[in-house]
Each structure stands twice: as structure tokens, then as C-alpha cells.
Amino acid sequence: MNIKKNKFSNNFICHIIEKDxxxxxNLSxxxxxxxxxxxxxxxxxxKSIYLNFELSKLYKGQCNLRFDDTNPIKEHVKYINAIKNDxxxxxxxxxxxxxxxxxxFEILYSYAxxxxxxxxxxxxxxxxxxxxSYRGTLHSPGINSPYRNRTVKENLELFEKMKNGFFDEGKACLRAKIDMNSNTIIMRDPVLYRIIFSDHHQTKNKWCIYPMYDFAHCLSDSIEGITHSFCTLEFQENRFLYNWILENTTIKNYPKQYEFSRLNLExxxxxxxxxxxxxxxxxxEGWDDPRMPTISGLRRKGYTPSSIKKFCQKIGVTKQNSLVELSVLEYCIRRELNQTAIRTMAVLDPIKIFLYNLDSSHKETFTVPNHPNKPELGTHEIIFTNTIYIERSDFKEKYEKKYKRLTLGQKVRLRYAYIIKAEKIEKDDNNNIIHIICSCDLDTLGKRPxxxxxxxxxHWISTENSMPAKFRLYNKLFNTKNPEKKEQFLSYINPKSLIIKYGFIEQKIGYEIIKKIKKSLNHFFQFERIGYFCIDLFSHEKNCLVFNRTVQLKDSLR
Structure with missing residues (x-):
């Protein structure tokens, strides 16, 4: 079989498959x-989706989607639909x-x-x-249950009673009879079935006994003809039970379980x-909140399928647990959006500038590229007038040597336009700046001084070319690198994980976005000097577009 080699295909699991x-x-x-x-x-x-589906594609096999739905108390159809959508x-x-x-369930019951x-x-x-308590510890053996030596006939009768609702929840269970002295604790007579009086989303109220995950999982794999069962390292000891159940039933197919390291992300x-x-x-706000590391949260934040797959390929498949840097995930989407995102200007925290040497009728139109290196992405027009918005952080009243933006008496260039100089400011009664009065040098368009x-x-936006917008700036959800290790993990949630700004985007770009929203199409932008953003298709506000920040610009992280 000719296999197209890449970083993903050069891992220990691929070596196992190729050997098999x-x-x-005749193995498929x-x-x-x-x-x-x-x-x-x-x-x-x-990562697991990528592994299982890409392996089946790589070796021309198949990959099943199976819901291991053995606990009706915690399961819901909304989760099934969300998983299929993802x-x-x-x-x-x-x-x-x-x-x-x-x-x-019927055939699992017969195997029990x-x-x-x-x-x-x-x-x-x-x-x-x-x-x-009877199970013991890593340093002490378990103790046999007083019910362990019941006869086969007695156990069959009692199991039937369990099935028929004779016992209350927690009053009886079915256990495997293996070895209470085993060095592997999971083999010390594990529970195979328990009683749950709860309607199931698929079987309704047909059953009141439900198989444990370990019992159902290996047998379901076998029933479906699975050849290779991949799971994360925390299930390494479960493999002993997986194999024991298959070996001690008359099931025909015998899948092999292999473990890989789970993903831990900063x-x-x-x-x-x-x-x-x-x-x-x-x-x-929910499972799909862009601060959540869920697939639906990342989608709403502006991540793409290809960026997530690239991330999975980049981190690879190993048996060594490690903490992956968040920057690796961000690199994958930033690298993609750098090639595809439309460049435009947005002002998130606006302050108004009045160009006093231009009259109110002054109006110019500039054609600017949608991407500096990709002419095929086209152009759009921006408007220049005597009143514009800039970022509040791009102005300081007092001169500072290291501050390279606009201050009184100093000059800056407006992106795609002219050089301006701050002459004076006007404040309200609370000493807040209302607007900045500047002069504009009309001899500097496209010229060096x-x-x-x-x-x-x-960057800037003309007041005449502005459309109101809401900007959600998402930051890390936790203040600590490895919250999984913290017992009180909720106390480490970042109170500034979401910062909301109200500002403006270019009006003409805004109209194009509204057309795309009506068609349920997303669009990605690099707001110049700020970051990469996407329109939030799931959140609309009257007369105000809502944008989610996908990732910061690399330069802004320095």
C-alpha cells in the first residue's frame, strides 16, 4: 500500500498498523x-477525531461514529447533535x-x-x-465480597430480577469474578452492570440496568468489526479488562487497544x-462560548477546520504526556488568516480628531488593497474627511520619548493617507478629552517628508465612513498555565477573559458583512494593528455588528 508520508504518518501507531x-x-x-x-x-x-479519521483515510479503511451511551442520567440528545455537527x-x-x-443492549445482556x-x-x-472499601489499595489486596460464591443459578435469577426492576438503585450490581488480589486494581472484580431508573434518549424506559463503559466498549468494538481501538493513556490499565471480557465471551472479532497521550493545553x-x-x-455563556476550548467555541471564535487539523498534525501522536503551549494552537490559525483574512481598519476605543485646515466639504476616496500580498483578493474604497476617529491609545497629551504615536506638537501618518500634527485638545468639565485638533499636510500623500x-x-476611520460595532476581546480563560492540576480550578478563572469594546468599522465593509450574514457566511478580517477577527453569526445586536477576536497579531504580543 502506497502511503503518503508526513509528520502525522510517522508515529508509533502508524508503525503498529503497518506491521499488522x-x-x-486481508486486513482492512x-x-x-x-x-x-x-x-x-x-x-x-x-486530536482523537483527527487520529481515527485520518488513519482510516491514510490506510483506505473506515471510521465509525459510535456514541457510548451507557449512562442516561448524564446524556442528552443536544450533546449528540452538537457532536455530529462538530x-x-x-x-x-x-x-x-x-x-x-x-x-x-440485548446482545450485551446475553454476553453478561x-x-x-x-x-x-x-x-x-x-x-x-x-x-x-473491599477493593483494597495499591499496597493492600482486596477482600472477596460475601456474595461472590453464589451459584450460577442464583446469579442468573438475581440478574433477571435486576433487569425486571426488583432491586432499587444501588442495591445490587453485576460484577466480574476475576481476582481480588490482582496487582491491577481494575481487575479486582469490576462492576459490569448497575441499576439506573432513568429514561434513555434512545431506548426510552425499556431498560433499568445499564452496562458499564468498560463492558460495553470492548464488546461494541467487536460487534462493529473494529480492528484497532485507540484511546488515551488513562485507559492503559483498562486494556486488561478490555482483553479479559473479549477472551471470556464467545464474541468473534478481537480488536486490539492501543493508547496514546491525551492533549493537555496551557x-x-x-x-x-x-x-x-x-x-x-x-x-x-455556554458550551460554545469562544473562551471555551470546545470545538464549537473555537469555531465561534474564528478558528477554521484546517487550522485545527494543522494543530493536530503539528503536535503529533506520542506516548509521552506533556503540556502543549497555547501559542502552537494560535500559530496555526494566525498563519492561515495571515494568508486569507481581508485587511481593513477598525477603531475599538475611539477618540475624535478634527482637521481644522480642511473644510467640512472636503472629501477624498482612496482605493486600498484587501491584502498587501494578494492582489487576487481585490480592493475596497475608504473615505477621508475633516473629522476622523483614531484609537484612544494612539494619543498622549504629554510627550514621552519612547512613545512613537500622536502627542501634542508631534506628527503621525494616517494609514493610506496624510501626515497630521496634533495642535491642541478640547476637554469636558471632567477633564476628559472630547476631541483633538490637528493640522493635515496635504502634500504628504504617498510621500516621505x-x-x-x-x-x-x-489607523483611522472617517466619521462619514463609520459603522457602529461591538468587539469582544477574548483572553485566556485561566490565569494559571495548568489549571487541570489545581484542586480549586474555578478560583483561577481569569476575570478579564472577556473585554468588550464599542467602536467603529469601515461602513462599506460593514454593508458587505451584512450581506454575508444574511447568507449565514462567515468572514475573517485583520483589523490593522489590532488582530484577527470574525463576525459572530450567533450574536446580533440592533444597528451594531458583533466581532469576536480570534487571535492577536504576532507583533502585538511582544
Whole structure:
């Protein structure tokens, strides 16, 4: 098989697959992505999606989408729909129909009975706390349950009673009979089935017993003909149980489980349980809030499918856990948007400038490029008049040697236009600057000043060419590099993770954006000297466009 090699294809998992394909010429790779529908997918899941779908593409196999839906209390159809949307948005197609572990509940139940018949499973009536205490520790062996030696007949009858709702929740469970002295704690008679009286989103109220994840997962893999089952390193010990269940049932297919390092990203939480807390406690607006490391949050922030895939390719697949720098993810989207984003001007914190030597009828139109290095992206027109907006941070009343922008008595060049000089300022009764009065040198359009150093360049918008806009500036959600390691992780949430500014964009660009919004099309911009932004298609305000900052300009980080 001819494989197109790249950084992604040169990893230990690819080496395993290639070895297996050499041993078995008839082997066809079949992978799966098996999320639990108990929350939205995050960037860590994107790594797993990328791995499973790209491997199936690379080796001309298939990849299933299967929801491991074995806990109806925590699961919801809205999560199923969000997960399918995320995978579609990433431009991946799963093999045939979406699958659910719940489709196999009947056959899973029969395999559980098979283990009972082999005297390899028993109904236990210890409480959850007692089971935990009987299990022992890493340094001490477990203790057999007093119910462990029930007869096969007795266990079959009790398991049937569990299925028929005879027991209350927590009063009985089915456990595998393995070894309470095992060095691997997960093999100390793990629970295979528990009782949950809750309607299931797929099976409704048909069942009141539900298989544990470990029991359902390996058997579902086998039923679907999965050849290679990939999971993260925290499931390394679960492989012993995965193999034990397959070996001790009459299931035909025998998938192999392999583990890789999970993604840990700076300043981020990648745990659905913890992310749900952030949502539930309203630290963010929802799962798709652009501060969240969810795929839908990144999408709303302005990340693209190709930038996320590039990130997954860049970090690679290893067995070594590490903390990936946030800058790697930001590099991938910044690199892409640098090539594709339209350049335009926006003023986020406006202060007004009056050019006193131009009369109110003065009006010029300049044609400017949409991208300095890509003429194929076209041009647009900007208007120059005697009243303009600049950024408040681009003016200081008092001269400072290191400050290279506009101060009283000093000059700057307006981007694409003239050099101006600040002459005086006007303030209100509270000593706030109302506007700056400047002179404009009309002999400097496209020219360097004679015998003088070229002044700094600032961006601007004419009041006549302005459209109101709201700008959401997103920063790191956490103030600490590795919040996953913090017990009280919520106390490290950054109170300045979202800063909102009200300013202006170029009016003509604004009209073009409104047309695209009506067609549900997104558009990406580099607001010159500020950063990369996208229009928020999910948030509209009357007479005001809403922009989300995707990432800062590289220069602005220095």
C-alpha cells in the first residue's frame, strides 16, 4: 500500500498498523470515534477525531461514529447533535450510519449472562462504598465480597430480577469474578452492570440496568468489526479488562487497544466534567462560548477546520504526556488568516480628531488593497474627511520619548493617507478629552517628508465612513498555565477573559458583512494593528455588528 508520508504518518501507531497490515494482507483497517454524549467536544477530542479519521483515510479503511451511551442520567440528545455537527464541520464523514452502544443492549445482556454461566460474574449486594472499601489499595489486596460464591443459578435469577426492576438503585450490581488480589486494581472484580431508573434518549424506559463503559466498549468494538481501538493513556490499565471480557465471551472479532497521550493545553481545562461546571456556574455563556476550548467555541471564535487539523498534525501522536503551549494552537490559525483574512481598519476605543485646515466639504476616496500580498483578493474604497476617529491609545497629551504615536506638537501618518500634527485638545468639565485638533499636510500623500524621518503610522476611520460595532476581546480563560492540576480550578478563572469594546468599522465593509450574514457566511478580517477577527453569526445586536477576536497579531504580543 502506497502511503503518503508526513509528520502525522510517522508515529508509533502508524508503525503498529503497518506491521499488522504486513502480517495480514486481508486486513482492512477499521477505527471508531466513540464519544459519550454527556457534553460538547473539546480540542482534545479533535486530536482523537483527527487520529481515527485520518488513519482510516491514510490506510483506505473506515471510521465509525459510535456514541457510548451507557449512562442516561448524564446524556442528552443536544450533546449528540452538537457532536455530529462538530465532526461534520471538521469535514469528516463517518462510515455508514451513526451507531450507539444502546443498539447492542440485548446482545450485551446475553454476553453478561454468558459470563454468569461460566461462573465469571456474580450479582453483588454490597453498597457502592463497601465495594470501594473491599477493593483494597495499591499496597493492600482486596477482600472477596460475601456474595461472590453464589451459584450460577442464583446469579442468573438475581440478574433477571435486576433487569425486571426488583432491586432499587444501588442495591445490587453485576460484577466480574476475576481476582481480588490482582496487582491491577481494575481487575479486582469490576462492576459490569448497575441499576439506573432513568429514561434513555434512545431506548426510552425499556431498560433499568445499564452496562458499564468498560463492558460495553470492548464488546461494541467487536460487534462493529473494529480492528484497532485507540484511546488515551488513562485507559492503559483498562486494556486488561478490555482483553479479559473479549477472551471470556464467545464474541468473534478481537480488536486490539492501543493508547496514546491525551492533549493537555496551557491555560485550558480539557475535561467535560469540569467544563460542565464552568458552564453550570455561568463563568461563560455556554458550551460554545469562544473562551471555551470546545470545538464549537473555537469555531465561534474564528478558528477554521484546517487550522485545527494543522494543530493536530503539528503536535503529533506520542506516548509521552506533556503540556502543549497555547501559542502552537494560535500559530496555526494566525498563519492561515495571515494568508486569507481581508485587511481593513477598525477603531475599538475611539477618540475624535478634527482637521481644522480642511473644510467640512472636503472629501477624498482612496482605493486600498484587501491584502498587501494578494492582489487576487481585490480592493475596497475608504473615505477621508475633516473629522476622523483614531484609537484612544494612539494619543498622549504629554510627550514621552519612547512613545512613537500622536502627542501634542508631534506628527503621525494616517494609514493610506496624510501626515497630521496634533495642535491642541478640547476637554469636558471632567477633564476628559472630547476631541483633538490637528493640522493635515496635504502634500504628504504617498510621500516621505523632506529631510525628515518618516513618522509612525496609525489607523483611522472617517466619521462619514463609520459603522457602529461591538468587539469582544477574548483572553485566556485561566490565569494559571495548568489549571487541570489545581484542586480549586474555578478560583483561577481569569476575570478579564472577556473585554468588550464599542467602536467603529469601515461602513462599506460593514454593508458587505451584512450581506454575508444574511447568507449565514462567515468572514475573517485583520483589523490593522489590532488582530484577527470574525463576525459572530450567533450574536446580533440592533444597528451594531458583533466581532469576536480570534487571535492577536504576532507583533502585538511582544
Amino acid at each position: 497490515l504486513k502480517k495480514n494482507k 483497517l477499521h477505527t471508531r470515534f466513540p464519544p459519550e454524549p454527556n457534553g460538547y467536544l473539546h480540542i482534545g477530542h479533535a 465532526i461534520n464541520w471538521l469535514k469528516y464523514k463517518w462510515y455508514k450510519n451513526v451507531r450507539y452502544s444502546s443498539q447492542y 449472562k454468558e459470563l454468569i454461566n461460566k461462573n465469571l460474574a456474580y450479582v453483588d449486594e454490597l453498597t457502592k462504598e463497601e465495594i470501594k 491555560y485550558s481545562i480539557l475535561s467535560k466534567r469540569k467544563l460542565k461546571k464552568i458552564v453550570d456556574y455561568k463563568f461563560v 523632506k529631510n525628515k524621518k518618516n513618522p509612525s503610522v496609525i
